[in-house]
Amino acid sequence: MKVSMTVNGTAFEHDVEPRTLLVQHLRENMGLTGTHVGCDTSSCGACTILVNGETVKSCTLLAVQCDGADIKTIEGMATNGDLHPIQESFREKHGLQCGFCTPGMILSSWQLLERNPKPSEGEIRHALEGNFCRCTGYDNIVKAVQHASQQSA
């Protein structure tokens, strides 16, 4: 069936099978491979993206559920080649090692700072509970979010 959505500001329309997962649609039909598939069971958060301004795990949504939605993926975070301040903070504070979890971490951090611009360390850790870093680089991820929070004073 026909599914249209706006992804990172560009309108797309595709004919998809109803069982197509959103993450599969983004990666395979649109070539947006920055959104990763980790666990594929809605645990790890590597596939986190924004749907209508809220973080979701795109492995647990059907593309057809997002007909008409406004979507943002990691590819839409930078503006004209300038990294988003959260991306810049992850670079500055070494908030990534292998980088696999990073797209999801960045978008979850964005959601946190949008709802709570000055989070405590505990609030940052609670907000990132749905994102796993198997390099266990959590301390620097938390520092990166704190840095981003201070940047937007």
Place this chain on the structure above:
Amino acid sequence: MIPESFDYQRASSVSDAISLLHQHGEGAKILAGGHSLVPTMKLRLSTPATLIDIGDLTELKYISDKGDYLAIGAGATHWMLESSDLIQQKAPALSQSAGQVGDVQVRNRGTIGGVLAHSDPQADYPGVILALNATIVVQGSGGERTIAAADYFTGLWETALEETEILTEVRIPTDNANANSCYLKFPQPASRYPYVGCAVAMSTAGGSCAEIRVGFSGVGETAFRDSGVENALQGQALSESSIAAASAKAAEGRSVLSDVFVSEEYRRAMAQVYAKRALSQLS
């Protein structure tokens, strides 16, 4: 992991969804947030022939104060409940439990109606809904009916909801006990499902327990009201010893779940510990 093929229908209203349910018969399932249903479909534990999507129906996404009760649309997400000042004031146990479901991404999509219709024995809300003495509103082709929370959970994965009905609203009485309520949870550290979820609503008068309702999630095959704890404390002066005596009754005479992580004995002991903490917090 990709689900088996199915036919997808997006409902334009609740009444449209009900007629689609009749039209598509037994193989049809209602899709709300999809955070229980889609994972089971990906594992092919569930293979519905048709999904009827009510996830975008704004007519089901509301939280409003009706005076005697709060009306919560079945499509309200966990995040809506967690962040609502009204629920925080009138039924804090509900906002506390909403804020502990899954993680942020799950709370952005998952809905209260979906949880209650799915009736996972390990879900957080059922014990809370019982302690808050809620009423569940469902709609079918014959119109609307209401079900008391106490009559709603009928067994493991089973509810009083009929095949062709849709859960549309949850009503939470705005009484003194619900305004003084809490939810404490002993979570599985990886999945965050409760080994023990204890919800208590209690009003007090002159240092005594005037009215009390205790609900447990995660402890038994289905959520239950714990009359043992309630009867032990009702009308009693609230003190360390009366709370200890009442919480020692937690899950007494109940069949309690046991798994590789948490034995029946340990879970029963933790039910008592969490009851004691919750009662102390509200006293």
